[in-house]
Amino acid sequence: MRRLAAFVLTAGVFLGDGRASAQQDVVFPGSTVEGDRLRGEGQFLKGMAWYNISAARARAIDEENERKWIAFNESMLGAYRTARAEAIAKDRELQSLRKEQRERALAEDERRYRTSPTPDDIESGKALNALLLDLSGPSSLSSWNSSEVPLPEGITLTALAFQFIPRRPTKPGMSQVKSCLVSLGRLDVKKWPFALSGAALADERRAYEQAYAKVVERCLAGSLDHEAIGPLDDALAALGAKVKDLPTGRGLRAEGVAFVKSLVEASAIFDASTADFAVEMIKDTHEHRAQTVGQLLAFMRKYRLMFAGAEQAGGAGDLYGQLYGLMREQKERLGIMDAYQTLEIAAAGRPTDLFNGRDLAGWDQLGPDRGNWRVERGVLVTEGRSRDWLCSRETYGDFELQLEFRMSPGANSGIYIRCPRRDVPSNDAIEIQLLDDAAPAYRDAPAQSRCGAIYAAAPAAPGFTKPAGEWNQIRIVAVGSKVAVHLNGGLVVDADLREFREQARRNPGIQRAEGFIGLQSWQGRVEFRNVRITAKS
Template sequence: MLRYIGKLACLSVAVVLASREAWAQTEVLFPGATFAGDVLRGEGRFLDGAGRFNLNTATAHSILTDTLMRQSYALEMQTRESSLRHRDLLHRATERAGRAVSANQTRRLENPNLSDVANGDALNALVKELAEKAGPSYSDITALNVPVPGGTFVRAPLALPSEGLVISRARILARGEWPLILREPGFDDACSLYRRAVANAFEAVGRGDLRADSVAKIEEALRSFTVRLDWIAPDRDKADVIAAREFIRGLEAHAKCLRNARAERILADMLNYGGTTVGELVDFMRRSKLLFSPAASDSERELYNTLHPLLASQLRMLREARGLAVQGDRSTLRVASSADGK
């Protein structure tokens, strides 16, 4: 019997020791001696739980704040790294674009291809280089007397970038090949009316008294082309009609320069232009802020192929003259230094 009681006591002690942590976490309240005491003990346990809850809430807020700070820092570092990487990419792209532009400029100036010449890029590069080398007086290039073909300003299409216009007497005069449909007898009256109106307008520009009615007559002649073309279009080949419409639209676009005051002044200067050398051509284009527009016909491409070697020859002669002048200045300085030493 005593042995049984001893075993039961040891088992009870083991159970109590194993459950001590559980008792620490969960406390069971038993009824007290009075009702008021039980109420106060209950309120105390309630307030104890509320305090533990608020303590854990503050800890949670601290953990949340720390997490947000870490996230914000990580996002800031990621954004900074992305910005630096993007800036590096832009810098590399800018460098590549700059090298490409420099290579294209060098090619157009020193070794242009046929497309560079036909687009006018090679000629514009030479004109720009000559203008920069010549300085404000242009006496160096005008003294070299490299001739240009006669009628250059009649045949060359010159762009006026500030106004978005192309000034070309040849294109307005329409001296090139006309579309097949517009050569038919039914268009003879409209063709004569157009050419007469253009001739009168150019005469007025040369005198400096161009009026709106002169330009209106050109536009009226172009409308007569359109009316006649619309009348016969159903009975004609579609491709021929499209080609004729594009030709008429081209005439209308080129005639717009007559309604622009600045283009009119430049056209008047071109009509009265008497220059015969590359230097005078470059000077005129610089003062008028003109560029060679892309060639659109065989005659314009032929003119560009003729002008390009002349401009290149002018630049080569100018460089040689500048080189000799620099060598002469250096020789003079050496002689003066020697005389001072003696």
């Protein structure tokens, strides 16, 4: 009888809270206990091997999927970055195109204001203000005495309307000057409009005239205070309330409301920030009248005024047209270059960016102590710790150079034009001064050293430099011997270099007709951006 071996498997059975165990013999025919054990271990190891192989395959599949996923993400991210870069480039190109179109449109407006203005250009004051900027160049003042254009009787300071050029405080305690209307002739009503000429408004008219006469009397005495202005405000309020009762027919109410509104606007000159100016202006206009174009502009420069619209002066459109012709004649007598002539330079070629916003490509650092220049966040920066300078790779003769600069308190720098290529070009180049004019160290600096001046030669008109820490815009136009410098929209220098013979003996570079463009590192941190030049071929 064949012996049967038993392979014993033990199973644990759990019943309730107690534990019982039993053994059951499993018999495989023709087997021995040892053989069965070995076969069992073999099967176990085989199963483990298949498990490991399957696990390895699964891990390989997972790793492959992960690799593909990472590659897919990197591909998508790369595509996104490329698309984003293209979109940004297109947007910048579009912005640049729009900016160029705006600049050309503004330049065309400037040309029209100076050559063939429309009646609206003149009556709005835009054409007169364009000529005002051209006639404000300090280098032309020396020739005024021999070429003054007289004003006719009708064009007086009180017949015209002005507005303050806004000015922010530059010193602690200084009030902000806002852009309010200055129309002394409107306030001093000699003839009331038809809508307000009726008997029903006689008391209100008389109260206003008496109140304004009292204000003028106090101004001339130098004793204006808020108590004197109170009755004027009360009279204006009474007029404003009464005109609302005027009939609407025939435009009576509309005319009355508009006139009283213009009086209220003109009376803003007696606000706290401009009352001192009002007192001085009323004194000036009572003591003398402007007899020439030069005296009119001197009055405007003194109080930082520009022309307001003719409607603010009681519809003085004819006077504005006459004054435009006289200011144009004054420009021609002085031989002042028209700013619109720079269009001819621009037409000679497209503007070129001298600074790419990324690195110093296109520039060379020159000077005894180099390495002071770097680029930070798209801005050219110098700390002014050395006497090096950046020199362009190309030379330029006639050109229009535009850039923005920002200075730290007390900073001193400059822009070289038509400059030779040497370590220290100061005495052999034309330098446009960049200076923190408000710094205590420079408050008494001569006009030839102010920001925007042709250093040690042509003085710059004051009052156009922004406080330290703010971006300034400068535009330099060089055509032959003529150099004009515009700072933050104002013409601060309009010079003919042939007139500076004495200065040329000390600095022969003033007479140079061509050379490199340079940015100076001298004192304090100065930053530059948007450096662009349009050169005549």
